[in-house]
Amino acid sequence: MITALDQPVKPQVFTAVSGRRKTINVLATFLVYASFVVAMVPLVWVLYTVISRGFSALVSETWFTRSMRGILPFDEGGGAYHAVVGTLMQGAVAAAFAIPVGLMVSIYLVEYSNGSRLGKITTFMVDILSGVPSIVAALFIYALWITTLGFSKSSFAVALALLLLMLPVVIRSGEEMLRIVPMDLREASYALGVPKWKTIVRIVIPTALPGIITGLMLAIARVIGEAAPLLILVGYATYINYNMVDGEMGSLPGMIITELNNPSAAGRERLWGAALTLVLIIALLNVFATLISRYTGSKTK
Template structure:
């Protein structure tokens, strides 16, 4: 009898211990969930507050048709009227110039680091330089362009100089994001393509890049969003103007960050504050539309796994 009942008691003890451990794990899991939700709630509070302030104060001036068609030429900042087309065009032109150069350089650099670099000195040097550029402040990039482009080469302060500065800030973001997205692509896809006799360059172009397109596009939009909001380059490398200007090669050229700064320096007049909040809302709206467009493009053209 003793030999029969002892295992039963042992089994009951093990079951009780298991239930006790399981209960502690459930309690710890519940506490962790509460902490996570609480921290998420704390993080959302300032975001909601900022969005509310931005929308409530920046939306009214944007709803006026003149905001999208007129510039500030001939309109005093303290008076009602005028628009932001000169700042919108300046922001888009400067960002487009930087993106046209930075995106191909960043993507091809990432392809080399992931697909072709085998730990050689060139790959290590490239990675080291990208890491350095990632930590360069915008004011340092602007001063470098000022010294090289304006002081040494003798060019004027212009939107083109701003684009060169934004280029330095954008390249490391594109490289790092593209590199991570390419590493996520399963090696099985590459090997299956190689097994079919497809060359490596065509495998990268037809298989690897389309598979990682969604993440690459998101990273590019994040890079564009960062450079659009930079204020240091426009302060140092280009002068402000209230007139619409499409040519970035010479002379003053406004932008949305520069317009906000001009309005801030103009005082606390209600009309000035409306224009300042309107410029901020316009900048956020443009970035949001670019992100939505990138999501649509990546969803349409990326390979579904």
């Protein structure tokens, strides 16, 4: 005998939707798409302008193989080899100091501070440092490194200023990625008798590694385009200088500023070429971060 309890329960279908909800849904959808379009318009416009005006310089055969040594402001030719090398060297030195220090601070704030007074002070100082303008960081390095300690203007001083700008980004990105690691993974490791330091090294960091690497690449891309430290701490050189602690050094922001004062057609071409090269370097850093994030970290089966 089949009772009412044996009958399959049909899912209730909600078909009656009020007109007010439909109107709000349509309005919200329209606002989302409109915001996307508004945000994309300046981005596409900037990219189109930089690419259209700087592409001719990039495709020249001397752009990535020659420097501006011996090239007069009104002369044709020359390249950005010296500027690319200088920009990468300054960014690499700043990253070499900022990445280990920033990650260790992130680990302390997430794993060891536990709401302590030192942790709160550190968080407050990171917040303050993240809002410091680049020119203020450059002036601080000038006052400390050059005026007080007596060192000369150099590319290393620029790297120190970039370090101050890069450090809060590294700390914040590393802290956020470490916090999203599930506590269950830590507790499972502790239950097996694994020490805390080894749990952090073998469990927590590999789990958060893709996000950490992305944050590091964004931090590097954030600082390599800064121009204020270059204007204050080092002069622009039209040649390659591998000595980070002495002499002027070329860089892409410095090349842009120099060629901006050049009214010739060749100067305008080199200006937009340097701008496009800087954009491409930042884009490559983001692509590199995406690839590393995809092939690192813990894999799920």
